[in-house]
Each structure stands twice: as structure tokens, then as C-alpha cells.
Amino acid sequence: MRLLVPFLALLAAAPALAAEPVRLTAEQALAQDAERYAAIFAIPPAEALTRLKQQQASIAVTERLRIQYRDQLAAIVIEHRPSWGVVVRLTGRGLPADRVETEQGLPIPIRFESELPSTRALALRILDAERGALPRLVPGYRGAGVDPATGGLLVMQRPGADPRPVSVAEQALYDRLGLPVRIRRLDAVMTNSAAVGGGRVEGTSADGRRWRCTTGFVVRKATGELGVTTAAHCPDSLSWRGPDGEERLLPMAGAWGNAEHDVQVHTGVGPAEGVVFSDAAKQSVRPITSWATRPMTRSGDFLCLRGESSGYACNVVELTDFAPSGDLCGGLCANSWVTVAGPECRRGDSGAPLFLGTIAYGVLKGGAYLQGGTCAFSYYQSVDYLPDGWRVATVR
Incomplete structure (x- = not known):
């Protein structure tokens, strides 16, 4: 290992x-990076370059969204498949309409998802408060972070360190922390x-x-x-x-x-x-x-x-x-x-x-x-x- x-x-x-x-x-520097992007995502280099320009331009857009939805914000994610765009994940009910904004002359598609269980701010507070306890609660603990997919936590764990099924271990952590936990078993050490x-x-x-x-x-x-x-x-x-x-x-x-x-x-x-x-x-x-x-x-x-x-x-x-x-x-x-x-x-x-x-x-x-x-x-x-x-x- x-x-x-x-x-x-x-x-x-x-x-x-x-x-x-x-x-x-x-x-030229961005075009060099676009060549790698094109190879990873199997798209033409010209499209890859456009996507990276959109990524850079979208920072201004997501900063506005972060402020606008700060009380509901679970995560802002850049999506690459099936197409490029910004995904805004929110807590609570009521879904804003998807839209396309223009920044630096480029279209920035924005898609909203709602009803996530926790804001990023709450998940960060819980992670910060429980950092000292997590190594005791999770056998083979390898670190944790706020999970942009769920609004909860993503916990790294060494395989074989915990005999319980993943679902049981995740439920135990949910009961302790009060927000969803996804365990990733990873045969690696920090x-x-x-x-x-x-x-x-x-x-x-x-x-x-x-x-x-x-x-x-x-x-x-x-x-x-x-x-x-x-x-x-x-x-x-x-x-x-x-x-x-x-x-x-x-x-x-x-x-x-x-x-x-x-x-x-x-x-x-x-x-x-x-x-x-x-x-x-x-x-x-x-x-x-x-x-x-x-x-x-x-x-x-x-x-x-x-x-x-x-x-x-x-x-x-x-x-x-x-x-x-x-x-x-x-x-x-x-x-x-x-x-x-x-x-x-x-x-x-x-x-x-x-x-x-x-x-x-x-x-x-x-x-x-x-x-x-x-x-x-x-x-x-x-x-x-x-x-x-x-x-x-x-x-x-």
C-alpha cells in the first residue's frame, strides 16, 4: 500500500x-491546456478551448450566484458531461428557472437543483467541529471534505478497516452528525x-x-x-x-x-x-x-x-x-x-x-x-x- x-x-x-x-x-497557454482537456473529454480542441474560456468567464457569474443564494447554497459545480455548464445546488423547496447568462461575450448555461439536505456553510461548521472526533468514529480514517454532490460530507476510509457494510457506517455517521455522509473506501494513506x-x-x-x-x-x-x-x-x-x-x-x-x-x-x-x-x-x-x-x-x-x-x-x-x-x-x-x-x-x-x-x-x-x-x-x-x-x- x-x-x-x-x-x-x-x-x-x-x-x-x-x-x-x-x-x-x-x-497560447490556454490553448495548451485545452489540448489536454480535449484528450480527457474526447472533444475537438476548438470546443475544448471554448469551454475553458467559459470556465474562466463563469467565475464572475458564480460569484454573483454565491452571494444571491448564500442562505440556501449547498454547492456550485462545473459540469462537463453531457455538455459544459454550471450547476447550482440549493437547499429548500422551489427551484429557480434554468437560464443562460452572458459573460465576456460567452454563454454561461446555469442549471439549478434543489432540496439538498444541508448548506455548504453548515457542512463546513460540522466538519470543523468534528475533525478531532472523526478519526475515532471512522476506523481507517483518511480525511473528509464537504461533498458537492449531496451537500453532506465525503469521508475517506481505508478498505478492510471497518467490518460494517458501507451503508451501516454511513447511517451511524448520519445519526452522529445530522447530515448525509458518503464513504469512499480508498487504499491509500495520508x-x-x-x-x-x-x-x-x-x-x-x-x-x-x-x-x-x-x-x-x-x-x-x-x-x-x-x-x-x-x-x-x-x-x-x-x-x-x-x-x-x-x-x-x-x-x-x-x-x-x-x-x-x-x-x-x-x-x-x-x-x-x-x-x-x-x-x-x-x-x-x-x-x-x-x-x-x-x-x-x-x-x-x-x-x-x-x-x-x-x-x-x-x-x-x-x-x-x-x-x-x-x-x-x-x-x-x-x-x-x-x-x-x-x-x-x-x-x-x-x-x-x-x-x-x-x-x-x-x-x-x-x-x-x-x-x-x-x-x-x-x-x-x-x-x-x-x-x-x-x-x-x-x-x-
Whole structure:
């Protein structure tokens, strides 16, 4: 049985590469992501590109919907099959009429579902209150999150740890928590992994082991100081290694690894700017022009990453409110982590940047490894949880 691990990250902007990588425009970066989307959903690339443009444009629409229906809102989900659209799931009776809104000249289909048993806000409060009890209530507990499908909780459990049928265990949790629970039995364990925005960093931990990680994003302070992020579980002292073999020592400015954080910032990056490697071979970079917060992120959003071990990989968001099990966050983890479907996630990816087109979403923490090394899902820290004073550096 493999472990559920956070990955180590590589540097987002390459200082002084011998062979300058191709710089993609915002349109080219999104088209690159659309090629992966087209392959996953078996549609033409042109349609895939339109859908990703709709996904980006729909953030403004779903922010309005989130405010309008805040007292009834169970979930907002991006749907890909049989066609692309936004699904708004509400509690209570009375179903608003489906409609199509226009944003940035693009149609945004909106479909409503009602009579879900719990609002997202209530489910979050219950998850937060019961995080300490769930490991005792669920044998083989592997974390939990708010379930966008039901408005209740989705609980991860190791197969064979509980002899009861799933339905019996779910009913027992419903009786305790007062909202629906769906159990997903997953042969994987949560733990931290090693770390190397899409570039390679290496270091030695206190126990003498050699790690590689992936850097996430170039970040900036209001004072103008530049740094680059990676995962907080990476070694404190890291060296950047460029594609041409150049090495640069990166002093650590600080590390934040508790509750909702797994990030550290390293300085000494030189005259870096807000770009990340855009492909496995590090032959192209994409600019970062803005970022999306966790509240803006929906289940079903299509995102990509550039990790030192996985290369360039893409898939959809599953949970936006996930609390990993164990003490991976210096104690109990907050329910602020976002999960992305597998199968791409590997050791060495920790700290890797999550993006769509030129929009930054988060930095990778870990993943759920099944037998044989297959990744069931990965999970990341949203960029709105960067430490105080640091913000994603963007290119105008």
C-alpha cells in the first residue's frame, strides 16, 4: 500500500537559462491546456478551448450566484458531461428557472437543483467541529471534505478497516452528525512527501536524506522583495537547478506549515518575474497574470500543474473543502484544501504550481497513492493562503 503524500516543488521562474524558453502568450497557454482537456473529454480542441474560456468567464457569474443564494447554497459545480455548464445546488423547496447568462461575450448555461439536505456553510461548521472526533468514529480514517454532490460530507476510509457494510457506517455517521455522509473506501494513506514554479530545487533534510521539490510561483512583497514558493515540508536549505545545470542557493525567508498552510518562501531568485514552466521539457514558460481564490474555485474546474516528477498534467477539481487526516499540518489540518482527480501526482511534485491559462490557483501539498503507485487524487493549498505580506507576482 502506498502513501497519500504532499510533493516537493521546483522554481517557477528560471534565473538566467542558457537557452531561453519560448514565452507563451495568454491565448497560447490556454490553448495548451485545452489540448489536454480535449484528450480527457474526447472533444475537438476548438470546443475544448471554448469551454475553458467559459470556465474562466463563469467565475464572475458564480460569484454573483454565491452571494444571491448564500442562505440556501449547498454547492456550485462545473459540469462537463453531457455538455459544459454550471450547476447550482440549493437547499429548500422551489427551484429557480434554468437560464443562460452572458459573460465576456460567452454563454454561461446555469442549471439549478434543489432540496439538498444541508448548506455548504453548515457542512463546513460540522466538519470543523468534528475533525478531532472523526478519526475515532471512522476506523481507517483518511480525511473528509464537504461533498458537492449531496451537500453532506465525503469521508475517506481505508478498505478492510471497518467490518460494517458501507451503508451501516454511513447511517451511524448520519445519526452522529445530522447530515448525509458518503464513504469512499480508498487504499491509500495520508503523509507528507518531498519538495522541487515548475522548476527543480534540491536539499538535504536534518536526517541526512536528499530531497527534490518543485517551486510554485514567484511571489512579491509590497517592498518589492522577490521570492519563490515551495512546500513547507521541503528542506529549509534548497538549491535551484536550472535546465542548463545552473545551480543557485535559495535562502529561506520563512515557512508556514500548520492548519491551512504548507508553504515556504525562498529568496535569492535573482531578477525573476511571474512566469512558470509550461511543459514537461521546460522549453516554454507561461506568464501569470492573475489568481483565483478558494471561494472562486468550483468542483469540476479544470486545472493543470507543472511538477518536477509528473511534468505537465491536468484534471478536474473534486473537493474544495477537504481536511486531510492525521497530523500533516503540524496537528489537525483545516478543511481548506482543494483536491484534484488523478492519476498524475508523484513524489517530487510538492509545491508545484496549479494554474489554468495564466491564472494561478495554488501550490501542491500531496496526493493519495494506491497500490502500484497510481495516484487517486492530489490536494493543494490555494494561493489566497500565502503568508501575510506575500502575493503572487504577476506579469502585466
